[in-house]
Amino acid sequence: MMTMDKSDLQRRMHGAVEALKHDLSGLRTGRASTALLDSIQVEVYGAHMPLNQVATVSVPEPRLLTVQVWDRSNVSPVEKAIHAAGLGLNPVTDGQLVRLPIPDLTEDRRKELAKLTGQYAEKAKVAVRNVRRDGMDQLKTDEKKNEISEDERKRLETDVQKLTDDTIKEIDELSDAKEKEILGK
Incomplete structure (x- = not known):
């Protein structure tokens, strides 16, 4: 009996955020770190x-x-x-x-790093969406096996979507903050 594990989805989405934080920490902003x-x-x-x-x-x-x-x-x-x-x-x-x-960043290098920040954020979002898809697929499977009702599936899908939206929002906030830091705004 395999049912959707919400804490596992949370852990996997949090892993994508942590990977993004690690990627962003390696980007040089003109300040020593x-x-x-x-x-x-x-x-x-x-x-x-x-x-x-x-x-x-x-x-x-x-x-x-x-x-x-x-x-x-x-x-x-x-x-x-x-x-x-x-x-x-x-x-x-x-x-x-x-x-x-730590040398000053040129304007071109700042733009390059800002673009890279966006790419890292997009990679994290794709990972989060893949976790969401896995969760949604598992809910449909559970419903087909009559392990959960249609109403239960819909309620749980809403939970998974909310978790996804919150995680994507966190990724956007991290990415925006890093871009501002890089561009010196």
Whole structure:
């Protein structure tokens, strides 16, 4: 007996929102954020490791990131990984401390990032709509198997739609806020 699980739908829709938050945190807005370096993998000790497992990343000033590398032999691989990430950052090394000044964004780059924000939001919305479709399909199946009545199916479909609408609204709010941050409005 497989019936629609509302908490599972909520969890899956929330997962799409969390994935969007993660995607957006990696977009550079001209302000320093440690999240900017979250996706960087450093090749050390014969393996690829996340940057935060070989160094401490901090934001001493609004336009500066610092990376305190724990092991002197890893400074060069950390620099290489930061360059290879394509974030447009130029590491300045001072012993085991790597400074990353955050350059101003050009107007074109701001527009590009705003467009990317929209693409990330659309990807999250598609994921949410797929979860809604799964829920609606399950309700129709449950009704056909006489596990729920037609009235119950309609009531539950309304619940699923409300959950979808609320989640899409949250995605739009996150996306709009990020676009404003990027465009400096």
